[in-house]
Amino acid sequence: MSLTADQTVEALRAAGEPTRLRILSLLAGEELSVMEMSRILDQSQPRVSRHLKLMTDAGLIERFPDGARVYYRLSHDAHARRLIDTVLDILADDAGEADHRRLDEVRKDREQAAESYFEQIAPQWDRLRSLYVSEAAVEAALEKAVGPGPFKRVVDLGTGSGRMLTLFGKKAKMSVGLDLSQNMLNIARANVSKAGLNKVELRHGDIFATRLPAGSADLVIVHQVLHYLADPFAAVAEAARLVCPGGRLVIVDFAPHDFEHMREAHQHRRLGFADHEINGWLTDSGLTPSPPIALPPDNEGLTVTIWTAERPVNASLAQARKTA
Ligand SMILES: C[S@@+](CC[C@H](N)C(=O)[O-])C[C@H]1O[C@@H](n2cnc3c(N)ncnc32)[C@H](O)[C@@H]1O
Structure with missing residues (x-):
């Protein structure tokens, strides 16, 4: 089954805003918490949460709680994914460059912490x-x-x-x-x-x-x-x-x-x-x-x-x- 005209319009509306496009582009890389997105986008958590809610309601992204945290990822629905891929595909290559650089920093911090943890605890x-x-x-x-x-x-x-x-x-x-x-x-x-x-x-x-x-x-x-x-x-x-x-x-x-x-x-x-x-x-x-x-x-x-x-x-x- 494909999306109805109303669903397509709702999804496009939900994606049709600069910060939300930036979020979709980040989530295409990996699942992220609100805290991480707020750091990368340099916007407050409540503001980022409002964008996330709109896109969750429109079926573009999925919200999943993990203990006291909440993570988000792109929807697994094939139609939603096709729409997101198309939108991201026509974005200029350098559109989210700065965000992705900050995502790399967040990722590096995390990986370094995990790697040094394993190097240290290996004997135990x-x-x-x-x-x-x-x-x-x-x-x-x-x-x-x-x-x-x-x-x-x-x-x-x-x-x-x-x-x-x-x-x-x-x-x-x-x-x-x-x-x-x-x-x-x-x-x-x-x-x-x-x-x-x-x-x-x-x-x-x-x-x-x-x-x-x-x-x-x-x-x-x-x-x-x-x-x-x-x-x-x-x-x-x-x-x-x-x-x-x-x-x-x-x-x-x-x-x-x-x-x-x-x-x-x-x-x-x-x-x-x-x-x-x-x-x-x-x-x-x-x-x-x-x-x-x-x-x-x-x-x-x-x-x-x-x-x-x-x-x-x-x-x-x-x-x-x-x-x-
Ligand atoms: C908790 S230990 C589990 C080790 C083993 N499977 C066991 O159950 O005893 C997790 C292991 O995953 C390794 N690890 C973490 N991230 C990894 C990655 N991206 N690729 C390969 N190994 C990774 C760590 O170095 C660590 O040795």
């Missing part, structure tokens, strides 16, 4: 990981969800200290662990060698651009990584791209929670994910999700969810390549 990561979750229960459920293998190629994105590689490496002909932090990779190297695994490759790289071939893995794992990322959908799409027909992507992360202190203390950007959000991203990336598995904490910790999805056996890789 295995202890920190078990602080908020019942690790044994999560790993037992994960092994069950993934199945007995054997696997041809396991790819663990954001491998950290390599825990997933030591868990699944024995069942794989070969595995690859990728991470941005050199300190984490050094620890992963030691752990993998202690576990006696020799068909493991550890690579320095970015989950948003892994440079691994499409359809090259029958098991891709993203374990406790998504909540640190500025664009979790892009990371899911890149992870899905690597899954071969008949292969599986497994995402493990927190269910929505309100532990606000995790942002400052542990650099979390998102306070967990709802099932419909992750399953929507998996489906948009060409995979077929299975029902999620929720693992409540056994103390005052957090609920962990395991989302799995398969690329249908007879699926072509064309879709996987499109998301790359």
Whole structure:
């Protein structure tokens, strides 16, 4: 179904204002909070919020609360997206240059804070990981969800200290662990060698651009990584791209929670994910999700969810390549 004339006029009206065009152009890059947009646009939060409300009402953007914060992203509706893309396409290349420079600064600040956090906590990561979750229960459920293998190629994105590689490496002909932090990779190297695994490759790289071939893995794992990322959908799409027909992507992360202190203390950007959000991203990336598995904490910790999805056996890789 396409948009009615009234809906089209409403959407065009909502987009038809200079600040709102600037906002659409920023959100085409990544999801942002009101606070971040206000800093980039150099306008007060109430003023930015008014623009955001108008565009949310017109279906151009989506609002989603995350703990005490509210984030915004471009609508996933195909018609709204076509309209936004057309409008942004005819804007002069340099129209939002200054905004995008400031967005880069905001992004850099965030990435530097997260990277230095991981470089610093690398030696304690295995202890920190078990602080908020019942690790044994999560790993037992994960092994069950993934199945007995054997696997041809396991790819663990954001491998950290390599825990997933030591868990699944024995069942794989070969595995690859990728991470941005050199300190984490050094620890992963030691752990993998202690576990006696020799068909493991550890690579320095970015989950948003892994440079691994499409359809090259029958098991891709993203374990406790998504909540640190500025664009979790892009990371899911890149992870899905690597899954071969008949292969599986497994995402493990927190269910929505309100532990606000995790942002400052542990650099979390998102306070967990709802099932419909992750399953929507998996489906948009060409995979077929299975029902999620929720693992409540056994103390005052957090609920962990395991989302799995398969690329249908007879699926072509064309879709996987499109998301790359
Ligand atoms: C919380 S740790 C999880 C490590 C491991 N998956 C586990 O569960 O033990 C998150 C890891 O993601 C890595 N990371 C964060 N952003 C990344 C990115 N853009 N690309 C690759 N790795 C990233 C961090 O360096 C860190 O090692």
